[in-house]
Structure formats: structure tokens, C-alpha cells
Amino acid sequence: MSNYFATVGVEVHVELKTNTKIFSNSLNGYGEMANSLTNVVDLGYPGTLPTLNEEVINLAIKAATILNCKIRKKMHFDRKNYFYPDNSKNYQITQARTPIGYDGYVEIEVNGEKKKIFIEEMHIEEDTCKSAHRGSKTLLDFNRAGVPLIEIVTKPCMTSGEEAKLYLEKLKELLFYGNISDCKIEEGSMRADANVSLRSSLDDPFGTKVEIKNIGSISNVKLAIEKEIERQSKLLDNNESFKEQTRRFDDKLNDTILMRVKETGNDYRYFPEPDIPYVILKDEMISSAISDLAMLPDERRNIYTSRGINIVNANKLIANRSLSDYLNNFIDTDMDFKEASNILLGDISAYLNREDKEIIDTKLTNDKFYDLVKKVSDNTLTSKNLKDILVKVLEEDKTIDEIIAECGISNITDSSMLEEIVQKVISDNPDSVNDYKAGKDRALKYLMGQIMKETKGGANPKLVNDILKRELNK
Amino acid sequence: MKYLSLKIEEINKLLKEKKITPVDLVEEAFENIDSNKELNAYITLNKEEALRKARELEDREVDNILFGLPIALKDNIITKGLRTTCASHILDNFIPIYDATVVEKLKAKNMIIIGKANMDEFAMGSSSRTSYFGAPKNPWNKEKISGGSSGGPATTVAARDVLFALGSDTGGSVRQPSSYTGIVGMKPTYGRVSRYGLVAFASSLDQIGTMTKNVYENALLLNAIVGKDEKDLTSANKEEEDFTRLIGKDIKGMKIAVPNFFMSDIVNNEIRDKVKEVIKVLENNGATVEFVDIKYIDNTVTLYQIIAMGEASSNLARFDGIRYGLSKENPKDIDDVYYKTRAEGFGEEVKRRIMVGSYLLSGENAKIYYNKALSIRDDMRKEFINVFKDYDLIIGPTTTTTAYNLDDPMDDPKKSFMDDVLVIPVNMAGLPGLNIPIGFDSNNMPIGMQIIGNAFEEAEIYHLASFIEKELNLKLDPKGGENNE
Amino acid sequence: MKDKLTKEEVLHVAELARISLTEEEIEKYQVELKELLNDVEKINDVESYDDDILIACFSESAKLRKDEVGEMLDPKEVIGASPRHSGNYIEVPVVISGGEGA
Known part of the structure; x- marks a missing residue:
């Protein structure tokens, strides 16, 4: 041969x-x-x-x-x-x-x-x-x-x-x-x-x-x-x-x-x-047909990778045209595409497959999705929060804020309540506080873990981190 | 009372005043057809349905000049529920499930389809003798042909069975039989009338045409059937117009060309003399008549053979015994269906043309013959268009001889093409052309003159034709009835 | 110029046209087809101005149809006209080789 x-x-x-x-x-x-x-x-x-x-x-x-x-x-x-x-x-x-x-x-x-x-x-x-x-x-x-x-x-x-x-x-x-x-x-x-x-x-x-x-x-x-x-x-x-x-x-x-x-x-x-x-x-006739043409895969791939999506996920999106088309609605916004693609390919895809639905069949409006990505990206919502509220997001005519309030997630993002928990964890773990002050980073992680345990994983990690550091550095 | 021999305005008036009804007209038409049965003008009569339709029209308002009038259709025009055979064994049991666009238009005018008229098989021939149902006979002399391929429509109009018929003209098939039988036959501009529902012979040449005993009625019928049809991409986008509008006007200042080829010795003397007489009449009435040369006009039979047979070989491929029509019984394999059905279903002339057409398109031949023919055809059309820069119309004889005997030999495969040598150029150039009777030969057989116009100038053709008709005032009823133009 | 086609030539065009011929017909067409073909040879003596070809007279450009669905036939009408059918299908003797076309 x-x-x-x-x-x-x-x-x-x-x-x-x-x-x-x-x-x-x-x-x-x-x-x-x-x-x-x-x-x-x-x-x-x-x-x-x-x-x-x-x-x-x-x-x-x-x-x-x-x-x-x-x-x-x-x-x-x-x-x-x-x-x-x-x-x-x-x-x-x-x-x-x-x-x-x-x-x-x-x-x-x-x-x-x-x-x-x-x-x-x-x-x-x-x-x-x-x-x-x-x-x-x-x-x-x-x-x-x-x-x-x-x-x-x-x-x-x-x-x-x-x-x-x-x-x-x-x-x-x-x-x-x-x-x-x-x-x-x-x-x-x-x-x-x-x-x-x-x-x-x-x-x-x-x-x-x-x-x-x-x-x-x-x-x-x-x-x-x-x-x-x-x-x-x-x-x-x-x-x-x-x-x-x-x-x-x-x-x-x-x-x-x-x-x-x-x-x-x-x-x-x-x-x-x-x-x-x-x-x-x-x-x-020629120009109107061409102007009507949807964006082609190579161009999508370029945009996705340039906005931080890795090539594997970029290809996954392109292989699922309706998701890719959906994401393209946000090209002109400041949306975090990396986070958006994770959500689309992760929890949303899982939901759609399970329910045998297309994304257009859900109650996910462009505003809602934008808001959702933003809240995940700035740690207002944890990945667990996202899992908890997703069905409501996709099935109900409510804004993300309304859903968060309804699920009681807003309590945990409430900083005064978090501060109480932080105070409690600090006073319960004086050894770890000392370790932290001695420069041991692991101690911070431990304390974080304790706080998350207290909040049953529902707290905003960024917020917890901020409050904890502030309190420890007092 | 013979109502169908009255002037069309009088018939219309009687209908409007309810002195007669469409039933009277339909019954009279069928009596006429019955008394002329031996002419073999029809393949299928539509008696029951025509009478039903006529009765239905009795209570309707008479809303147009063609209302309630019987019309014959050449049997290659598709009629829903009414057998359409193309005079071929392969379709002799074919009942269509749709109407041709022209049929829809006739029905919209409440005209009544009286029957399907005889023709050459698939319109291939010039004497209607290739019909599977036997040839029609010429009302002027039953020993003679009516011409073809629209021999049946010409026969029934000439015999005064009905006022109106539609034929089809691929290479003169409306004009030539009109000439042989002494009637008025118009082939409109290619694209003027929808071809949807006309069984295709040669698609780039075929055109439905109007056949009547006089010029005015011809123009009226054309009014009814023209127009852009969404179902036919080759139909032209033209506004409706009244083709009678120039009828009866004088011809002073009209410029007319006569191609030298049309008056050469291929045309018999009696016919040339008649045409010369008409030329005199025209000149005496203020028209200018000049002889011209038109390049390629003497090559058109060759072009026609190549294009018409080539297209026909493809158009007739669909008759294969699978979806409709005749089919070989108990075939042993698929080739049996094809070969035996087509061998049994088609007559000799059709087989000959399909085979030659297949050869002309085969391998390199398509380039040598077919494409070359299309290229020269384009040149020839430009030649004609040039003539019309200087002249309003072109005239000449329609045929080289008058109608010949039904029992003349049919063994020369070229004869049917040569009969049409003067009418073919019009189809090649896509132009409108009309036959107008101009007299009789020494055997009392009709002689016809052809008037050719520029594209979409049918009204101008009717203008001159009506003038000639009036001036000559010929007795054109083969049974000697009075004129009623 | 020979005055008739060979038997093979006649059979070839008959095959293109899918028409079976008897021996008698073959002989007849050897002469008749040749006569017609001699006639069309005259095209070689004609010169054309240019390579423009005429496809359809007087139509500048085909008018395109809107992509809207129209009426369709009942399957019974479709098979009703066909000589052989079974169920909603039109039937032919078995065709073994694959399609030649698309």
C-alpha cells in the first residue's frame, strides 16, 4: 500500500x-x-x-x-x-x-x-x-x-x-x-x-x-x-x-x-x-441571502476562545447548535462567557437532556440568564445554590432575585447573619485563629470549612472569605 | 334554426334575451358533429358533461361574449375527467386529474368543451394521418387531408360544427391545417399563452393557438386565453389587451415585408399568384410591400428537426408504463415494461422522431447538432427582429401546396417536415403568425396566406388579416353557406 | 455517405429510446433514420455569429416561486392512475442495480 x-x-x-x-x-x-x-x-x-x-x-x-x-x-x-x-x-x-x-x-x-x-x-x-x-x-x-x-x-x-x-x-x-x-x-x-x-x-x-x-x-x-x-x-x-x-x-x-x-x-x-x-x-438577491447567513462555526470558535472558553467547551457548544445560538445572543454584552458556557454545558444541558427539551422551550429569558451568570460569576450564588434553584429558573416566570428570595438563599448572603456565624466559628476555634495569625494559610481554609458547615453550604464563599479575613485581621 | 351560423354578437344577444339557451347551442353543435361524423374530427366527445354544463348555465347571467359557446380542444390539451389521448395508443385510456391553464380560462368564461379533436399522434406530423384513431378528412374534399397536426380542430371549425377550437403549433400545426381547410388560425407569440397542461412535444417551440372561421372571433378567443401563468416559467409577463382593437382599421402607410424565400419556386404557382394578387390589393390600399432576404430562413427545417426531435425524445420519455397510461401486461422485468410498452404504445412517426432525437443528443452529438442549432436559432431570431425594425409585418404563403390526398404515400420521413417549410421559421423565432384564407386553387381547395408579426404584436396581425378578409370577402363555408363575418 | 445505418446503430438508438424493434422494423429504420440524419447534417454547412444560445424566447429571467406549500394529491389518486400498485405504493418489477442519478 x-x-x-x-x-x-x-x-x-x-x-x-x-x-x-x-x-x-x-x-x-x-x-x-x-x-x-x-x-x-x-x-x-x-x-x-x-x-x-x-x-x-x-x-x-x-x-x-x-x-x-x-x-x-x-x-x-x-x-x-x-x-x-x-x-x-x-x-x-x-x-x-x-x-x-x-x-x-x-x-x-x-x-x-x-x-x-x-x-x-x-x-x-x-x-x-x-x-x-x-x-x-x-x-x-x-x-x-x-x-x-x-x-x-x-x-x-x-x-x-x-x-x-x-x-x-x-x-x-x-x-x-x-x-x-x-x-x-x-x-x-x-x-x-x-x-x-x-x-x-x-x-x-x-x-x-x-x-x-x-x-x-x-x-x-x-x-x-x-x-x-x-x-x-x-x-x-x-x-x-x-x-x-x-x-x-x-x-x-x-x-x-x-x-x-x-x-x-x-x-x-x-x-x-x-x-x-x-x-x-x-x-x-445575493447580498440579502448572504446577510441572512447565521454565524459559522469557525467564527464562533474564535469568539468563544477569545472570551475565555476553553477549546473543549467551545467545540461542545458548537456541536450543540441551539446552545451556541443562545449564547450568541450575549456577544454584545459583558457576560462572563466562561461561566456562561459552564452553566449551559453543565446544569442546563443536564436539565434539557433529562426533560427532553430545547432551551427555547424553557422560561429562561435573556435577562434572567444574564443575571444568573452574573450572580454565579461574582459568587453571589454558589454552584450548590445554582443546582437548587435551576428548575425554578427554567420553569417559572420569576426573576432570579425573586427565586433567590423564595428559596431563602438571600438569608445566607445577608452579611449580618454571616457575621454572627463567623464570630461564633472564630470563638470556637482559637487554635486555628492563632495558626492563621502565625501565617499558616491552611488554618483559613479550615475556618472557611467550618463556616460553610454551619451554613450548610449555602453561604456566599466570597462574602465569607471577606468577612472572615476582616474579623481575623482586627 | 342554425344559431351557430349567426354572427357572434347576435348569438350573444339571443342568449342575453333568453331567446335561446346554451343547451340549444350545445345540441346544435352535437347535431353538426353527428352529421359530419365521417370527417373523423373528434377522438372523444364530451356530450353528457357539455349538456350538464349548458343546463347549469341556463340560469346564469350572460357576462361575456363567449358565454355558453361550444369549443373543441385538440386532444393534447389536458382536461380534468375527460380522456386526453394525444391521438396515441399509449394514452388511449388516460383520464387526467387536472385542467390545463387554458381550460381553466375557458371555463371561467363559461365556454363549453364539446370534445377532444383529432390530431397527429403527439402532434408529430403534418397531415393528422399519424393519429391512432385514423385521419380526419378535409370538409372541402373528403379525399384530402385536413393537414396537421391540428387536423381535427381545423376540420370541425371548417365544417362549421362549432365556432371555436384550440390547437397547438410547434412547427406550423395551427396555421398549416388552417390553410388547408380555409379557416383563420393564429399561433401567438411564444409565452403569450400558458403551456401548462399542453402535452409537450418540443417545449421551446410549442404554443397553443386559436382556430376560428373568421378574424374577429379568433381575436376574441385569444383575448380569453392569454396571460402570465405562475405555473409556466416560459409564459410572458404581459398586460391583458384587446386583440380586436385594430380590426377594421385601414392599412394606409403599413410597411410589409415578403421574404424572397417565401415566393421562391418551392411554392406552387397557383399559390404564388394568389399571394401576388393580395399584395396588389394591399398596395392599392396604401400599404408598402417590399421583398427582403432573411438569413437562415432556408435552414429552419434543419434547425427544427434537431431541436424538435431532440426535445421530443426527452419529453416523451415519461410515457413508460409506470405511473399512468398503457403498460405491457405481465412484464418479466423492468426493461419489458419500458421496451414493450413504448414499442406497442407509440406509432411509427413518433418512434422515428424519438430515436433520431435520442441520437442527436447522444454523446458528442449534443454539441455538434443540438447546441449548434440553438446557437443558429438565436441568430435567426435576431435576423427577424431586424426585419421588424423596418417593417410592421411579414407576409407570404402559408403552405407550398394545397391539401393533398389522404392516400398519398407516407413512406418519406422528410415529407412531414417539408410540408411545414414556410411555417416553421415563425416557431423558431418565437413570433406570432396567422393563417388567413385568400382563395382557392383550380381544384377548389383553400389557399392560405401567413401574416407574421413582431413579438407580442398579435393585434397588428389581426389588423391586416381583418382587412384582407373584408376585401376578399370569400365564400368559406364548404357546404356553401353564407358568410357572416 | 452511406445510405443506411448499421443494425447496431439502430439498436443503439432504440436502446436509448427504450423501444423494442422487430427485425423488419430494424431494416426499415436503418434506411429511414439515415435519411433524417443526412438531412440534419446540413447544420454543418451553416455558420453562426456567436456562441449565444436561445433557451426560451422572450423571458429575461425565470420568475421564482415563493416557498409556500400548495395542494397535494391523495395517495389513492396517485396510485389510481398507475397500472400496478400495492398499498400506497406504485409497483414495478424489481430493479436490481442502484439508481444512476442523484
Whole structure:
């Protein structure tokens, strides 16, 4: 295997998050009753014509922007002609000659080094219907027919399964954050094909290309490519030649399986779709789509780390988009992000998971959260206090102060009451007081512990510390 | 009493005064159709539903000039609940579940659909002889063709069964049969009328057109069916207008061009002579008529063959025996469904065009033929637009001959294209064009003249057409009835 | 210029078009298709000004549709028109290889 250089390219189809299909106004949905989300256009009835969904163009502009692609301002659609039962017109409407985006890149980090994965082009097209094979029959469900897709094609610029995996993870994160697609591989809203070829020297032309279709997960993409490199290496070692072909990855066998050998190349008889005139993108349309774009992961990561969140927590936030979006509401405030992220990823996440809720489903207003973080950060609230009041904070329409009062936490932050306790602890522990005065720091900690014990952990440590020192230094 | 032979204003008045009802008109139309049964103008009659609709209209206010009038539709226009076959075996049991946009518009005017008229299979042909249901016959001579592909609509209007019909025109399919049968047929500007619900033959050329016995009624019918349609991206964003507004006005100062190609020896002498006579009449009435050359006009049949067959091969791929229509029984595999259904379902002309079209788009051919054709098509359209910088209209003969015999051989695959050599350029350039009858040949078969306008200038075409109609005052009822223009 | 297509050429276009042909038809189309193809060869004698192509006449730019859901068909209507179906599905003889398209 080490004798060969692998060249890997990846083609990804993602379904766009729109209300309706690309060329008709039926619902773009998943998991509904078979053939309940169709109309005469999706079914290719005689006389029907495509219309073009505005939101598809918007999302494609956003995707092109995220992928650093150039955007084509005048484009048309093409028909890709092939007979197949999942294709209601026996042609697919796609963009073969004028893809909306081209010449882009996605940056990944391989072994600590940045690498650009170049995007050849990205184009808009329609999805096919779903077919299920049952014995001697194939059953067709046209709910998916006409769901909008973008296909993103890289240049053959990757060299390993690991790179392909990193690229796909990054792509998924970007498209998800751009609100372009759900990117759920298991539901088929993101699908990946990989092209693999080997050559003995980087000066040689590319070797025979093998396409691996419809791989079910990102980790399987890595595996499939590695297995395919292994398989081709063996063949080359034995001087066995092979033809350009399409294979699939079987994760049970952990190997790629031959689907078909390309004989003459597919004859798709592309020609410009006469039912759709040129689409001309006005500058306003492009700029309004771009300005509508949500903040992307890299920018979030930069902001989070620059505001004191460690990289592990920053990544955890980004992996949980609703929390990250929530935190972003406070970018323009002086909030302590480090404390905020601890609260979000800690107690709040635990609550949300337990209750199977989203943060927007709770009673946590922006003002409340701001106040909560502030009180934790200035030690008005201890971590135990936080745990005690959190359910109320999330479930009741009350301010933090009201909740604190209600829970009796305010008594402990009351300094006169604390002073009494401090006095008591000082008079009960004269030895420790002497030790402190002799410069032993441990004594202070002990006294603190005693006070906390007296208050059952409910006292504000900062306040206790202040009062204790003041009293000891008298 | 034959109400349908009255002037349209008189029929409208009688309806308004409740002296007659739409039922009288519908019954009369079906009597006419029945007496002309041997012309084979229809594939499907809509008798029950038409009468039901007519009765429903009896109590309604007569709110427009087309109210309650029967109309025939070419059988490639989709009608909800009414069989739509495209004259093909592959759809001979197809009952659509939606209406074409034009059908919705006709229904909004309370017109009554009388039936689905005969045609060439999938509109491919020039004599309607490729129909799975047999060819319609020319009312002027039953041995002759009615032309095509809108042969049925032309036949039923020429025979005076009904006042109105809609056809479709991809490469002359409204104008050529109108010429052969002595009626007025308009192919509007591409985009003027929605194509939603017109079964596609060649999408970039297809346009629904109006077929009537006179110019005024033609303009009225066009008024009813035009307009931007959200369901058809190629429909043009144009304000509604009254296409009758220039009818009857004089033609003094009008500048008219005649392409030399249209008067070359590809056109038979009798027809050229008739056109020359008309040119004289126009000049005598203050119009200027000049001969011009239009580049590429003699290449349009080649362009048409490539574009129309290429698009057709893709448009007709959906007829595969899976979702609707004919399907091979007990197929052994999926290929059996495709190959056998299509072999059995399509007629020869259609198969030939699909195969040639597939070839023209295959591999490198798409570039050599199809793209080249689109490129020259663009140039040709610009040539036409240039002519309209200097001229108001273009005229010439509609056809090179008059209607020929039904039993003439059909073995020359090029014949159906050459029949349309004069009408095809209009589709290639997307322009409006109309056939107006201008006389008869020595066998008493109608001769037609074509009037071509600039894009969206149908009103100007009707202007000249109405003038010619009035000046010539021809007897255009094949049974010798009186004119009623 | 040869006056007919080979049998293989006819079978190739018949395959693209998914139309089965009898031996008789193949012979007929060898001649007829060639005649039409000779005709379209004339395009090679025509020069065009530029590479602009005409896709749809008189439409400056496609008007985009708002992303709003419209009426859909009842599954019964969908399968009602199809020659073969089971449950809410349209049915075809089993298709083994994967889809060619998306």
C-alpha cells in the first residue's frame, strides 16, 4: 500500500431545508405516508411544467458563500436523460453546464496542519423518488421526488480516507450551521460518494477511477476509502488491471462490493432545460441571502476562545447548535462567557437532556440568564445554590432575585447573619485563629470549612472569605 | 334554426334575451358533429358533461361574449375527467386529474368543451394521418387531408360544427391545417399563452393557438386565453389587451415585408399568384410591400428537426408504463415494461422522431447538432427582429401546396417536415403568425396566406388579416353557406 | 455517405429510446433514420455569429416561486392512475442495480 499514492475526490448530495420541493409546491417532508406528498408535477404527469422555488436559490447562494465558491449570476438548468423507475420524467433536472457555485474550498486541519479541500463546483438539482425492493417487486414512493438537492463536488485533491472524513465532518458542520440542510446521513438528507484512484508516482497521470456510492456514514467513508485503497494496491501489486467501475461499501463485510463496470460511459444526453428560462441573480438577491447567513462555526470558535472558553467547551457548544445560538445572543454584552458556557454545558444541558427539551422551550429569558451568570460569576450564588434553584429558573416566570428570595438563599448572603456565624466559628476555634495569625494559610481554609458547615453550604464563599479575613485581621 | 351560423354578437344577444339557451347551442353543435361524423374530427366527445354544463348555465347571467359557446380542444390539451389521448395508443385510456391553464380560462368564461379533436399522434406530423384513431378528412374534399397536426380542430371549425377550437403549433400545426381547410388560425407569440397542461412535444417551440372561421372571433378567443401563468416559467409577463382593437382599421402607410424565400419556386404557382394578387390589393390600399432576404430562413427545417426531435425524445420519455397510461401486461422485468410498452404504445412517426432525437443528443452529438442549432436559432431570431425594425409585418404563403390526398404515400420521413417549410421559421423565432384564407386553387381547395408579426404584436396581425378578409370577402363555408363575418 | 445505418446503430438508438424493434422494423429504420440524419447534417454547412444560445424566447429571467406549500394529491389518486400498485405504493418489477442519478 505504501507503494502507491492515493487520489480521493468526494461528491456529496445534501437535501435543502425548504418548505416545498424545488420544482413544485408540494411539501418537502420526511417520514410521511407513502405518496402523500406529491402533486401532478412531481409525478411527471403529461402537460405539467416545473416552477422554481426561490428558497432553493437562496440556500444555494448561502451554501456557495460558505464553501468560498464563486457565484454564477446567469445560469440555466439542464436535463439529464436516463430511464429509471425512481425518476418520474425519465430525466432529472440538474445544472450540468452552469453550476451556481464553482472554484471554492473548505479548510480542514490534518495532523495539526491546515489544508484546503478544493470544491470544483456545486449545483442544484432534484432528488429522485424512493424505491424499496420487496422480492420480485420494487415499490415506489414519490414523496422524495423533487426534493431540492445541492451536489458538491471536490477536486481530486485528498489523499486518504482520514482526509475525506475530516472534509465531510467540516462540510456537515458548515451546512448545518448555514441552515442549509439537516445533514442527517441516516435519513438520507446527506449522501456521500467517493472516487478513489492510485498511482505509483505523483508525476504519473491519475490511475483508474473507482466510484464508491451511497456510503451510509462519515466513518464508513473513511473505512470504505481505506479498504478500497488496500484492494486496488493488491491488484496493482499483482499487475492486475481493472476497469473504471462503481462499487458500494458493505459495512458488515467491511469491504467494497462491485455494482457495475462502466462500459462506454453513461450517455445522459444532457441539453438545456427548455421549460426554465435563464435564472439571473441580481446583486440584491445575493447580498440579502448572504446577510441572512447565521454565524459559522469557525467564527464562533474564535469568539468563544477569545472570551475565555476553553477549546473543549467551545467545540461542545458548537456541536450543540441551539446552545451556541443562545449564547450568541450575549456577544454584545459583558457576560462572563466562561461561566456562561459552564452553566449551559453543565446544569442546563443536564436539565434539557433529562426533560427532553430545547432551551427555547424553557422560561429562561435573556435577562434572567444574564443575571444568573452574573450572580454565579461574582459568587453571589454558589454552584450548590445554582443546582437548587435551576428548575425554578427554567420553569417559572420569576426573576432570579425573586427565586433567590423564595428559596431563602438571600438569608445566607445577608452579611449580618454571616457575621454572627463567623464570630461564633472564630470563638470556637482559637487554635486555628492563632495558626492563621502565625501565617499558616491552611488554618483559613479550615475556618472557611467550618463556616460553610454551619451554613450548610449555602453561604456566599466570597462574602465569607471577606468577612472572615476582616474579623481575623482586627 | 342554425344559431351557430349567426354572427357572434347576435348569438350573444339571443342568449342575453333568453331567446335561446346554451343547451340549444350545445345540441346544435352535437347535431353538426353527428352529421359530419365521417370527417373523423373528434377522438372523444364530451356530450353528457357539455349538456350538464349548458343546463347549469341556463340560469346564469350572460357576462361575456363567449358565454355558453361550444369549443373543441385538440386532444393534447389536458382536461380534468375527460380522456386526453394525444391521438396515441399509449394514452388511449388516460383520464387526467387536472385542467390545463387554458381550460381553466375557458371555463371561467363559461365556454363549453364539446370534445377532444383529432390530431397527429403527439402532434408529430403534418397531415393528422399519424393519429391512432385514423385521419380526419378535409370538409372541402373528403379525399384530402385536413393537414396537421391540428387536423381535427381545423376540420370541425371548417365544417362549421362549432365556432371555436384550440390547437397547438410547434412547427406550423395551427396555421398549416388552417390553410388547408380555409379557416383563420393564429399561433401567438411564444409565452403569450400558458403551456401548462399542453402535452409537450418540443417545449421551446410549442404554443397553443386559436382556430376560428373568421378574424374577429379568433381575436376574441385569444383575448380569453392569454396571460402570465405562475405555473409556466416560459409564459410572458404581459398586460391583458384587446386583440380586436385594430380590426377594421385601414392599412394606409403599413410597411410589409415578403421574404424572397417565401415566393421562391418551392411554392406552387397557383399559390404564388394568389399571394401576388393580395399584395396588389394591399398596395392599392396604401400599404408598402417590399421583398427582403432573411438569413437562415432556408435552414429552419434543419434547425427544427434537431431541436424538435431532440426535445421530443426527452419529453416523451415519461410515457413508460409506470405511473399512468398503457403498460405491457405481465412484464418479466423492468426493461419489458419500458421496451414493450413504448414499442406497442407509440406509432411509427413518433418512434422515428424519438430515436433520431435520442441520437442527436447522444454523446458528442449534443454539441455538434443540438447546441449548434440553438446557437443558429438565436441568430435567426435576431435576423427577424431586424426585419421588424423596418417593417410592421411579414407576409407570404402559408403552405407550398394545397391539401393533398389522404392516400398519398407516407413512406418519406422528410415529407412531414417539408410540408411545414414556410411555417416553421415563425416557431423558431418565437413570433406570432396567422393563417388567413385568400382563395382557392383550380381544384377548389383553400389557399392560405401567413401574416407574421413582431413579438407580442398579435393585434397588428389581426389588423391586416381583418382587412384582407373584408376585401376578399370569400365564400368559406364548404357546404356553401353564407358568410357572416 | 452511406445510405443506411448499421443494425447496431439502430439498436443503439432504440436502446436509448427504450423501444423494442422487430427485425423488419430494424431494416426499415436503418434506411429511414439515415435519411433524417443526412438531412440534419446540413447544420454543418451553416455558420453562426456567436456562441449565444436561445433557451426560451422572450423571458429575461425565470420568475421564482415563493416557498409556500400548495395542494397535494391523495395517495389513492396517485396510485389510481398507475397500472400496478400495492398499498400506497406504485409497483414495478424489481430493479436490481442502484439508481444512476442523484
